[in-house]
Amino acid sequence: xxxxxxxxxxxxxxxxxxxxxxxxxxxxxxxxxxxxxxxxxxxxxxxxxxxxxxxxxxxxxxxxxxxxxxxxxxxxxxxxxxxxxxxxxxxxxxxxxxxxxxxxxxxxxxxxxxxxxxxxxxxxxxxxxxxxxxxxxxxxxxxxxxxxxxxxxxxxxxxxxxxxxxxxxxxxxxxxxxxxxxxxxxxxxxxxxxxxxxxxxxxxxxxxxxxxxxxxxxxxxxxxxxxxxxxxxxxxxxxxxxxxxxxxxxxxxxxxxxxxxxxxxxxxxxxxxxxxxxxxxxxxxxxxxxxxxxxxxxxxxxxxxxxxx
Numbered sequence: 001x002x003x004x005x006x007x008x009x010x011x012x013x014x015x016x017x018x019x020x021x022x023x024x025x026x027x028x029x030x031x032x033x034x035x036x037x038x039x040x041x042x043x044x045x046x047x048x049x050x051x052x053x054x055x056x057x058x059x060x061x062x063x064x065x066x067x068x069x070x071x072x073x074x075x076x077x078x079x080x081x082x083x084x085x086x087x088x089x090x091x092x093x094x095x096x097x098x099x100x101x102x103x104x105x106x107x108x109x110x111x112x113x114x115x116x117x118x119x120x121x122x123x124x125x126x127x128x129x130x131x132x133x134x135x136x137x138x139x140x141x142x143x144x145x146x147x148x149x150x151x152x153x154x155x156x157x158x159x160x161x162x163x164x165x166x167x168x169x170x171x172x173x174x175x176x177x178x179x180x181x182x183x184x185x186x187x188x189x190x191x192x193x194x195x196x197x198x199x200x201x202x203x204x205x206x207x208x209x210x211x212x213x214x215x216x217x218x219x220x221x222x223x224x225x226x227x228x229x230x231x232x233x234x235x236x237x238x239x240x241x242x243x244x245x246x247x248x249x250x251x252x253x254x255x256x257x258x259x260x261x262x263x264x265x266x267x268x269x270x271x272x273x274x275x276x277x278x279x280x281x282x283x284x285x286x287x288x289x290x291x292x293x294x295x296x297x298x299x300x301x302x303x304x305x306x307x308x309x
Contacts, residue, residue, distance in 0.1 A: 106193075176260055
């Protein structure tokens with residue numbers, strides 16, 4: 001039970017405290033502008049885009065007449081949007097598979113610390129330093145049927161390989177995949193190489209002493225330890241492929257036909273060329289949901305792993 005002296009001492013201490021605890025207020029004030037800006041320019045406009053997708057807005061003048069899920073129903077029935085989803089799935093699968101396989105193979109090679117590895121590493125990382133716009137421009141020249149790769153094939157006596165790379169519905173999407181892989185495989189190489197260099201050498205030596213071959217060491221020791229990096233690479237590359245826009249815009253603009261059309265390009269054309277703002281907002285919302293399906297499970301998994309550790 002508190003005595004009279006304890007009560008008096010407590011009151012004196014409370015009187016001596018400042019009205020505001022600066023140690024708590026100052027950090028809040030420092031992050032408050034960022035929180036306000038993020039809330040306004042990210043979450044508010046996400047909500048606004050979702051609201052517009054439920055309206056009948058056509059043309060420059062806003063029309064907030066609510067029509068429910070009509071825009072999404074029309075999108076599902078639209079042949080172009082169906083082609084967009086198909087192209088996105090094919091592009092994503094090929095892009096992820098090729099980038100990860102090439103990046104991991106290059107990382108394994110560089111991890112051997114061979115002569116000239118630093119030069120090869122810099123060459124492999126160089127495309128990562130440029131934008132998809134530059135990459136698209138360069139590869140549009142390379143795939144040019146009159147003065148690009150076809151000329152090299154013809155002069156090498158391989159004229160039978162000549163193809164209309166960007167003007168054929170059978171090859172245009174794969175030409176996009178090659179350009180994207182050329183740029184992002186270096187990113188995968190850097191991630192896997194960092195993971196390989198972080199594996200203690202003692203583990204490999206112990207496996208070698210126990211009689212494990214190189215393939216067994218790779219399968220049972222190296223690959224399991226690289227699973228978090230592999231998952232991170234899949235998330236990052238998947239996010240890039242789902243919202244790809246600039247590469248398609250520069251190289252093919254979605255053609256021929258809808259052979260290389262993507263939801264991002266469709267959203268741009270519907271919103272800023274056709275003034276179908278509600279449809280553009282619906283496509284943007286679908287893109288957001290697609291990215292969320294990819295990223296949210298990863299965030300949940302990482303939070304659980306952090307709590308366990």
